[in-house]
Amino acid sequence: GQQLNQSPQSMFIQEGEDVSMNCTSSSIFNTWLWYKQDPGEGPVLLIALYKAGELTSNGRLTAQFGITRKDSFLNISASIPSDVGIYFCAIKAAGNKLTFGGGTRVLVKP
């Protein structure tokens, strides 16, 4: 089945830093989604991308749908403590079936 490679697996952030994560696939997709999951909660949709090359922002978050339609990246600018959590990329197949990447765990630098 489809496999999404998400990197990095984890990262430490310091307040005010910009961070970036990405997802790649060997197949072409028409929809890329980015979700965030906080402890004890289900994933929440952050940004949805529907066109190759599309760049979309949601507050301090910016995501891009790669031109090849095989990748996407998510940037968080000026990170704050509540940005901690697990970020997932996902693609949507037939119906509402989502295939998720392995996740990027964002932690605060001690």
Next chain:
Amino acid sequence: KAGVTQTPRYLIKTRGQQVTLSCSPISGHRSVSWYQQTPGQGLQFLFEYFSETQRNKGNFPGRFSGRQFSNSRSEMNVSTLELGDSALYLCASSSMFYRREGRNTQYFGPGTRLTVL
């Protein structure tokens, strides 16, 4: 509008038992999907129901089954539990189902944490 609710939130069972989890979608939503989340395998799609019919199925054994009622509420059942079934089971609801991917958003519930001893 109330969000997706899942009951129970936590469950402990022993190997060989069976379990039923419940999901109430957002009011007006007719599609319900189920996912399993484990540290090793990540988030994996189980199945999707729309208008009381299973529309999509993931790669899980037949021990995993589900159903949807006329009020769109859904249940999933796991029979003959194995240790590896310990996971967070997430339910997601959406307003519509499209045969090809659509632009409708899915909203996830908080999940049911199942522990199999």
